[in-house]
Amino acid sequence: MRRTWWIYLIGLLGLIAVAAPFLWMVLGSFKTQGELLRVPPTWWPDQPTTQNYDDLFSKANFPRYFLNSGLVALAVTAGNLIFCSMIGYALAKLRFKGRNALFVLVMATLMIPGMVTFVPLFVLVTNAGLANSYPGLILPFLVSPFGVFLMRQFFLGLPDDLMDAGRVDGTSELGIFARIMLPLTRPALATLGILTFLGSWNNFLWPLVIAQTEDKYTLPVALALYSTGQNAQNYGLLMAGAVVVVVPVLVIFLAFQRHVTKGIAITGLK
Amino acid sequence: MAVVTESEARAVRRSAPPGRPRRKVSRETVAAWVLVLPFVVLFLAFTAGPVLGSLGMSFTDIKQRDLRTPFSVNGVGFSNYAKALQDETFRKAAFNTAYFVVLGVPLTLIVALGAAVLLDRGVKRFQALFKVGYYLPVVTSIVAIAVIWRFVLSPDNGLVNTVLGWFGIHGPNWLGSTTWAMPSLIAMAVWRNFGSAMIIFLAGLQGIPQSVEEAGQLDGAGSWQRFRYLILPLLRPTVLFTTVTTGIGYLQFFEEPMVMTKGGPLNSTTSVSMYAYQQFGFGNYGLATSMAYILFVVIAVVTFIQFRLLKEK
Numbered sequence: 001m002r003r004t005w006w007i008y009l010i011g012l013l014g015l016i017a018v019a020a021p022f023l024w025m026v027l028g029s030f031k032t033q034g035e036l037l038r039v040p041p042t043w044w045p046d047q048p049t050t051q052n053y054d055d056l057f058s059k060a061n062f063p064r065y066f067l068n069s070g071l072v073a074l075a076v077t078a079g080n081l082i083f084c085s086m087i088g089y090a091l092a093k094l095r096f097k098g099r100n101a102l103f104v105l106v107m108a109t110l111m112i113p114g115m116v117t118f119v120p121l122f123v124l125v126t127n128a129g130l131a132n133s134y135p136g137l138i139l140p141f142l143v144s145p146f147g148v149f150l151m152r153q154f155f156l157g158l159p160d161d162l163m164d165a166g167r168v169d170g171t172s173e174l175g176i177f178a179r180i181m182l183p184l185t186r187p188a189l190a191t192l193g194i195l196t197f198l199g200s201w202n203n204f205l206w207p208l209v210i211a212q213t214e215d216k217y218t219l220p221v222a223l224a225l226y227s228t229g230q231n232a233q234n235y236g237l238l239m240a241g242a243v244v245v246v247v248p249v250l251v252i253f254l255a256f257q258r259h260v261t262k263g264i265a266i267t268g269l270k
Numbered sequence: 271m272a273v274v275t276e277s278e279a280r281a282v283r284r285s286a287p288p289g290r291p292r293r294k295v296s297r298e299t300v301a302a303w304v305l306v307l308p309f310v311v312l313f314l315a316f317t318a319g320p321v322l323g324s325l326g327m328s329f330t331d332i333k334q335r336d337l338r339t340p341f342s343v344n345g346v347g348f349s350n351y352a353k354a355l356q357d358e359t360f361r362k363a364a365f366n367t368a369y370f371v372v373l374g375v376p377l378t379l380i381v382a383l384g385a386a387v388l389l390d391r392g393v394k395r396f397q398a399l400f401k402v403g404y405y406l407p408v409v410t411s412i413v414a415i416a417v418i419w420r421f422v423l424s425p426d427n428g429l430v431n432t433v434l435g436w437f438g439i440h441g442p443n444w445l446g447s448t449t450w451a452m453p454s455l456i457a458m459a460v461w462r463n464f465g466s467a468m469i470i471f472l473a474g475l476q477g478i479p480q481s482v483e484e485a486g487q488l489d490g491a492g493s494w495q496r497f498r499y500l501i502l503p504l505l506r507p508t509v510l511f512t513t514v515t516t517g518i519g520y521l522q523f524f525e526e527p528m529v530m531t532k533g534g535p536l537n538s539t540t541s542v543s544m545y546a547y548q549q550f551g552f553g554n555y556g557l558a559t560s561m562a563y564i565l566f567v568v569i570a571v572v573t574f575i576q577f578r579l580l581k582e583k
Contacts, residue, residue, distance in 0.1 A: 007392035014385065015403045018461065021418040022406065024429060028421070038427070087309040096302035102310075109317055111573060113522045115543050115562040119555050120323030121316065140316040143309050173301030202411040204525070205547075220413040224529065227417055235421075242414035253409045257402050 022246075029053070029239040036235045052240035060237070061214060062244060065222040072137050072207075072218060073200040079142030080196045081189055087143075088151025089177050093163065103152070110145045114205075122209060132212040141200060147192050154188035155181065190259040198249050219245045328560040334553030350560035360561065362537050363545040366452065370541065371520045374456045378516055379509070382464040386471035387497070401472075408465040416529035419458050420445075445531055448538040455526045455539055462526075463519070467512040474508030475501070514576045521569050 028036060030048045056062050090096070091103050121140055130136035158181060166176040204220040211217050217225070223241045226234075253260065328350055332343045354360050385404050393400050407415065422429040423444040431441035444454040478501060486496040502509075524543035527533050533540035533548070540548075542565045549558035 004392070007388065008396075011388055011393045011396075011400050014388070015400060018404055018406065020429065021415075021422050021461075022410075024421060025414075025418045083309045083312065086305040090302045090305040094298050094302040094305070096299045096306075099302075102306070105318075106313070109321070111518065111569060112321060113543065113562060113565055113569060115522070115524070115546050116324050116559070116566050117317060117320035118324075118547075118562070119550050119559050120320040120327060122550075123555075124315075124320060124323070139312070142316075143312045145317075148309070173297055174304060177301070177305065198409050202409075202413075204411070204413055205528075220411050223411075223413045223417070227413070227420075238417050242417040245411050245414045249409055249411070250406070253405075254402060257398075257405075 025239050025242055025246075029236065029243050031236060033234065033236050036239075052236040053244075055237055056240045056244065060222075060226070060241075061217075062219075062222070062241065064215060065217050065219045066244070068211075068216060069201055069218040069220075071134065073197050075134075075138045076141045076200040077193050077196045079138070080144055080147045081193055083143045084147030084192065085151045085182060085185065085189065086177075088148055089155050089181060091148070091152045092155035093158075093160070093181070094173075106145045106148050110149070118205075125210065131210055132216050134216070136210045137207055137216070137218070140206065141203070144196070147196065150188055150192050151185065154185050158184055187259060190256060194252060194256045194260050197252065201249055202245075324559040324562065327555055328563050330556050332555045334555065336555075346556065350556045351564065353557060354561050354564060359537055359540065360542070360545060363540045363542045366537075366539060367521065367523055367541045367543075369452060370456060370459070370523045371517065373453075374459050374520050374523075375513065375516050377456065378460045378464050378520075379467055379512055381460055382467035382512070383471050383509075385464065385468045386475055389468070389472055390475040401469075404468060405465040407462045410462075412462075412525045412529055415458070415462060419530065423454055446535055448535050451531055451535060451539045455530060458530070459520070459523075459526055463516070467516055470512050470515075471505070471508060474505050478504050510576065510579060514573060517572060517576065518569055521565065521572065 024043075027043065027045055029052050030050065031042070031045045032047065032049055032051070035042060035046050091099060125131060125136045125140065128136075130139070162180055162184075163176050166180050171179070202220060203218070204224065207216075207218045207221045208224065211221055219241075223238070223245055226241060227238050329345055329347060330343045331346050331350075336343050389397055389400055389404075421427075425431060425441070425443040425446065428441075428444075430444070434441040442450050444450050482500055482504065483496055486500045491499070522543050523541040524547070527539040527541055527544050528547070531539045533544050542561060546558045546561035546565070549561065
């Protein structure tokens with residue numbers, strides 16, 4: 001058909017507009033400092049070099065930041081999967097006093113700007129002696145209202161008959177949750193897991209305030225400090241650093257994008 | 271065999287040992303509390319507690335140095351709120367935030383809707399590729415985005431000014447100009463965020479049955495007319511939903527100025543969140559939390575109005 005031609009062209013132009021800055025960054029990370037400052041700028045690297053990446057992993061302490069980011073993101077993701085599925089199941093499937101009040105309370109906090117809790121949270125964590133520590137980086141994010149909402153919605157869609165069958169067989173209430181119902185929520189767990197991992201990996205403000213010495217920096221913090229400190233003029237190093245931050249999340253996102261987009265579509269939430 | 275009255279039976283049930291509960295409900299309740307407890311503890315400590323704490327702080331003169339001696343803090347009533355509202359820079363920040371929301375939300379939604387229609391109706395074959403491509407900025411760290419965009423907007427060797435140069439246009443110093451810094455950040459925010467609304471629009475579009483469009487086609491409606499008078503009205507709940515979520519997010523406008531301009535030049539990109547964060551950095555905790563609460567009230571009111579619109583459908 002003639003008509004589909006220009007529709008694909010529009011789509012492609014849109015894709016270029018969205019992706020051009022990324023390509024620019026990836027190509028830039030292989031350029032020398034001299035070439036990056038050239039006017040007019042080049043698109044393809046004149047003399048491609050991996051010097052920026054070598055510097056990043058030898059001079060800068062990026063392996064450490066990488067490890068910190070991974071550790072924090074994995075712990076936060078595990079916490080969300082465990083605790084949000086637990087309360088999500090209780091809110092959806094178990095009858096207990098205060099259930100509705102608890103759900104309304106959790107939903108209300110979805111609307112509160114992060115800035116509202118930021119100061120007292122900082123005071124709390126600092127006074128608890130957790131500043132500049134992994135628990136200080138991890139604990140405030142172990143549960144999220146979004147996770148509770150997602151898991152509750154998913155459990156609501158599962159039939160009650162399965163629970164009754166378990167009860168007849170003499171399975172304990174917690175056994176019904178852990179062995180019968182939880183395995184059925186794998187798609188929701190995948191969505192929550194990926195989104196939480198991405199969110200934690202990219203989290204910036206809290207680690208910036210809590211991580212005070214270099215050995216506790218996460219990747220975004222390190223990159224931000226590099227882009228404003230004395231290394232701010234070393235553009236090649238910056239771009240290589242940005243690539244190192246982006247590539248892991250891209251790989252994870254591409255591998256699981258089906259779950260993510262489906263999960264977002266199901267719950268209708270960002 | 272003695273006759274057991276109803277009240278006696280109830281008494282027996284009540285005195286049943288806790289280890290061997292007779293009623294299913296109580297087993298269920300115990301299980302529920304086991305499942306709920308860890309969340310409640312974390313939620314109270316790291317969300318509900320800080321919310322109440324900040325509300326308290328906003329009515330005191332607490333400063334950074336008071337953290338170790340919390341009993342030297344004095345209540346000051348609403349004076350932090352009054353101080354914030356009279357602050358010249360706070361007003362400027364409120365104006366900037368409104369500027370960002372009023373321009374940014376519609377632009378983001380229009381681009382998102384356009385992309386969703388394109389994906390749903392247009393590019394059937396490479397749909398997954400386009401979808402992932404358009405969603406890419408959403409999952410990217412703001413810090414990496416800042417590195418990229420500083421180059422895109424750089425006055426002498428930036429991508430935008432280079433392209434403009436091909437047409438003989440001498441582009442401005444985007445981030446260094448009080449006129450252009452804000453529109454630059456809006457463009458960046460649209461680029462970064464339209465993907466999330468796009469996914470929701472896509473779900474909405476896919477929920478509209480094919481027969482609706484076919485009926486329109488039979489009546490001789492062109493594709494624009496079909497979109498305007500058939501698809502868009504059916505998409506109304508989705509449109510209002512994305513407006514609410516994008517609106518809440520944009521009212522908290524923070525990360526773009528934080529990493530790109532630090533609020534400059536001359537406070538032309540300082541947002542309310544950003545200014546509250548700066549006051550926090552200066553140690554003015556009472557003032558900072560009162561600003562955050564003013565923002566919260568505005569968000570609550572705007573959200574409430576939007577939900578009223580949503581319900582009136």
